[in-house]
Every structure is written in C-alpha cells, then in structure tokens.
Amino acid sequence: MKLCVFGAGYVGLVAAACFAESGNSVTAVDVDTRKIEGLKNGIVPIYEPGLKELVLRNQSEGRLCFTTDVPDAVANALICFIAVGTPPGEDGSADLQYVLEVARSIGRSMSGYRIIVDKSTVPVGTADRVRAAVQEELDRRGAAFEFDVVSNPEFLKEGAAIDDFMKPDRVVIGTDNVRTAEIMKELYEPFMRKNNRMIVMDIRSAEMTKYAANAMLATRISFMNQIANLCERMGADVAAVREGIGSDSRIGYDFLFPGPGYGGSCFPKDVKALIRTAEECRYDFLLLKAVEEVNERQKEILAEKLIRILGSPDEEQPLTGRTVACWGLAFKPRTDDMREAPSLTIIERLLAAGATVRAHDPEALKEAKKLFGERIEYSSNQYDILAGADALVIITDWNEYRTPDFDRIKATLKQPLVVDGRNLYKPDRMKSAGFRYIPLGRSGNG
Numbered sequence: 181m182k183l184c185v186f187g188a189g190y191v192g193l194v195a196a197a198c199f200a201e202s203g204n205s206v207t208a209v210d211v212d213t214r215k216i217e218g219l220k221n222g223i224v225p226i227y228e229p230g231l232k233e234l235v236l237r238n239q240s241e242g243r244l245c246f247t248t249d250v251p252d253a254v255a256n257a258l259i260c261f262i263a264v265g266t267p268p269g270e271d272g273s274a275d276l277q278y279v280l281e282v283a284r285s286i287g288r289s290m291s292g293y294r295i296i297v298d299k300s301t302v303p304v305g306t307a308d309r310v311r312a313a314v315q316e317e318l319d320r321r322g323a324a325f326e327f328d329v330v331s332n333p334e335f336l337k338e339g340a341a342i343d344d345f346m347k348p349d350r351v352v353i354g355t356d357n358v359r360t361a362e363i364m365k366e367l368y369e370p371f372m373r374k375n376n377r378m379i380v381m382d383i384r385s386a387e388m389t390k391y392a393a394n395a396m397l398a399t400r401i402s403f404m405n406q407i408a409n410l411c412e413r414m415g416a417d418v419a420a421v422r423e424g425i426g427s428d429s430r431i432g433y434d435f436l437f438p439g440p441g442y443g444g445s446c447f448p449k450d451v452k453a454l455i456r457t458a459e460e461c462r463y464d465f466l467l468l469k470a471v472e473e474v475n476e477r478q479k480e481i482l483a484e485k486l487i488r489i490l491g492s493p494d495e496e497q498p499l500t501g502r503t504v505a506c507w508g509l510a511f512k513p514r515t516d517d518m519r520e521a522p523s524l525t526i527i528e529r530l531l532a533a534g535a536t537v538r539a540h541d542p543e544a545l546k547e548a549k550k551l552f553g554e555r556i557e558y559s560s561n562q563y564d565i566l567a568g569a570d571a572l573v574i575i576t577d578w579n580e581y582r583t584p585d586f587d588r589i590k591a592t593l594k595q596p597l598v599v600d601g602r603n604l605y606k607p608d609r610m611k612s613a614g615f616r617y618i619p620l621g622r623s624g625n626g
C-alpha cells in the first residue's frame with residue numbers, strides 16, 4: 181500500500197519505518213526541514229534501538245522516503261497517518277493545533293479518496309474535529325473527494341518501540357466504516373501473531389482506550405510508589421511485597437517497581453488531558469488527580485533524601501559545598517528522551533539547594549546539555565563523575581548501572597553514599613561492601 185506519515189518523531193518515524201519494512205511504500209512528512217534533510221542523508225534524529233538500521237535499509241531499498249512537501253506526500257497515499265505531537269496546553273488539555281494543521285494540509289492537497297488515520301494521542305471527539313477541518317479545506321477548494329477518519333492509537337514504548345510496533349500486544353482500530361476497517365486490517369495483518377489481537381471498535385472508544393491505558397499504568401506507578409514510601413516507614417520491603425502481590429494473576433508483576441516518579445512525553449500529559457476532559461463534562465476524576473499529585477511529590481523524594489543526609493539544616497542552601505553525581509537522565513532506559521523526566525526535578529532541586537551536580541547518561545547527554553547548559557557537569561564515563569562527589573544517586577535504570585565496579589565506586593566517591601531511586605542493588609551486599617546505601621521502600625543502612 182502507499183502511505184504517508186505526518187510527523188517524523190518517536191511515533192511517526194517508527195511507524196513509517198515499520199510499515200515500509202512490511203513492504204509498503206511510505207513517505208514521511210515533517211515541517212522540520214533540518215530533520216528531513218538529515219533523514220534524507222541517513223541521519224536519524226532520535227535514539228531508539230534498531231531504528232537507524234531499519235530506516236537506512238528501507239530508504240536504500242526505495243520503500244521509505246522523506247519530504248517536507250505535503251502535496252507530494254499526499255498525492256499517491258491511500259492512507260495518511262497523523263503522528264504529530266499533542267503537548268499539554270496551558271490548562272492541561274491536549275493541544276490539537278498540530279493535528280488540525282495536518283488535517284487542513286491534507287484537505288488542501290488530496291486529490292481523491294483518502295483514509296486519514298489519527299495515531300497521535302487525542303481526546304475523545306478529535307476525529308470529528310479532524311473530519312471538519314479536512315472538509316472545510318475541501319469546501320474552500322470546491323473539491324468533493326470522499327475520505328474516512330480512523331482512530332488508531334499507538335501503544336509503543338520508547339526504548340522498545342520497534343519491537344512493540346512489529347509485535348504489538350494489540351492493534352486498536354476505531355472506525356464506523358466496514359470497508360475502512362478491512363483496509364486497516366490488511367495493513368496490520370503482517371504484524372499480527374498468534375496471541376495478539378486486532379480490536380475494531382467505534383472511534384470514540386478507540387480515542388478513550390489510549391488515555392485509559394496510560395492512566396491505568398500511571399495509577400499503578402503512583403500506587404506502588406506510595407506503598408514503597410509506607411514500607412520504608414514501617415520496616416517492610418517493597419520488593420517482597422511486589423513478589424507477594426504480583427503472584428496474584430489479577431494483579432501481575434509488571435509496572436510495580438517503585439521509582440522517582442513517572443515521566444516521559446506520554447504519562448504526565450495524558451493523565452493531565454484526561455483530568456481536563458473529565459472536567460469539560462463536569463466529572464471530577466478524583467483518582468487521577470491524586471495519581472498526578474503523588475507523582476509530583478515522588479519526583480522530590482531522592483533530592484529530599486540527599487538533603488536530609490548531607491544537608492546543613494541551618495543553611496538556606498543546605499547542600500552548599502556538596503557534590504552529587506547522578507547516574508541516568510533519560511526518563512527511562514534505552515531512550516534519549518528527557519521530556520518530563522524525574523531527573524529534571526531532582527537536579528533542579530539539588531541545584532536550588534546549592535549542590536554541584538554532575539551527570540552521566542549513556543544516550544541523553546546531548547538532550548541534557550540543551551536543558552541544563554553549563555549549570556551542571558557532564559561525562560560520558562559513568563565513573564569519572566564520581567571523583568570527589570559526596571554521593572551517587574541513581575535516577576534511571578540503565579543496564580550499565582546494574583552491575584558496576586563497586587570497588588571503583590567506593591574508591592572514587594568522597595564518601596561511600598549511594599541513594600538508589602531504582603533499587604538496583606541488594607541492601608545487605610551494599611552494607612557488607614561498606615556502602616551507606618539508601619534504596620526506595622526497603623531498609624538500607626542510612
């Protein structure tokens with residue numbers, strides 16, 4: 181099939197490359213001319229495992245191309261995917277300006293029947309607004325082409341995006357048109373394996389499904405973070421509690437790890453947007469408001485622990501003269517994405533408390549430099565930043581932090597203090613290795 185994908189970001193670029201990989205002819209369109217020029221020259225602007233290889237292969241085999249020219253992209257595409265950003269507006273609702281601009285640009289360019297698929301995460305009712313925007317442009321042109329609008333939310337996870345797209349747990353297709361559903365099923369057929377499902381439903385339910393999924397996952401995280409905080413106060417071990425509850429098949433083990441709060445480009449904005457959607461229909465989504473508040477507090481916890489242990493209580497800036505080494509900046513491992521990352525809150529808090537902050541991340545240093553500039557120090561070597569530091573704080577659970585050289589850490593830090601926001605190490609081993617070890621939700625020796 182001939183497709184075009186608007187937005188060459190985390191979702192659009194992955195979708196474009198994966199659709200091309202299954203034999204389709206795909207044009208990816210973006211307004212960012214630098215991004216498109218780079219892609220034309222084989223420069224993939226984001227880090228996502230396996231993406232570069234997939235883009236280069238499909239590009240060289242002629243199934244994937246890049247453009248900023250909308251009429252060119254829309255000219256031959258039966259299906260036009262919208263995969264542009266939907267950032268939070270000032271009131272927390274999803275800002276649809278980019279989605280609607282794409283819809284209008286398709287309306288201005290289409291020259292026959294098109295299926296317009298919304299892959300961006302958008303509030304219930306957006307398909308109607310996309311339809312109206314396209315129709316308005318067609319009317320302006322005096323053109324009478326038919327089109328369908330489909331909701332096809334994306335569930336991929338950054339860091340495992342290619343795998344998630346190639347082998348999705350499920351594909352949700354929201355449409356009120358049987359023929360369109362068949363075309364979408366045909367497109368996704370190569371990605372369907374024995375145990376995954378294509379779920380066709382009405383458009384509004386499909387739009388809601390994406391928000392409900394992310395809100396449920398965010399709820400699990402905030403719930404477990406509060407259980408962890410309580411464990412800490414009661415002398416219980418959250419790792420044991422997770423084992424205990426996860427074994428219940430109704431609960432399961434996934435998404436029950438405590439941490440420094442959820443971040444990324446999706447959970448924070450989607451939770452906010454669903455709260456806002458509820459408000460618009462005068463429904464008070466109490467639970468989600470609490471999920472969000474718990475998360476905001478959780479992001480402060482690692483800095484608070486450091487201030488409690490290292491701080492001079494009488495000082496306005498209690499960490500003046502202290503140096504903190506941070507392992508991990510990305511909001512999760514295997515990505516360079518720092519949008520809404522807990523590291524942002526933690527580092528800002530440490531800086532405000534007067535600390536000198538040094539940071540390492542395997543992929544996100546470039547992003548971090550854009551955000552913090554010279555306010556913090558960086559190294560691409562995880563051990564270099566430890567020299568003379570008063571503490572090591574672990575923020576992101578990258579694999580390279582799981583079994584580090586503990587002797588080297590101990591020998592390099594000024595004092596052997598490790599505050600672990602991801603519970604990567606065994607408390608008793610850390611203690612016997614001579615560390616002052618502060619995990620989350622379990623007893624350390626701090």
Ligand code: NAD
Binds near residue numbers: 300335
């Ligand atoms: P992104 O910011 O990485 O990419 C968006 C791209 O759209 C940018 O390259 C931007 O230049 C481009 N763009 C903006 N206006 C455009 C226009 N008029 N025409 C063409 N391109 C345009 O965003 P993302 O992370 O890929 O997210 C896209 C959508 O998918 C969002 O709604 C998001 O909530 C949703 N989503 C994201 C993820 C994820 O893990 N990132 C997962 C599932 C769903």
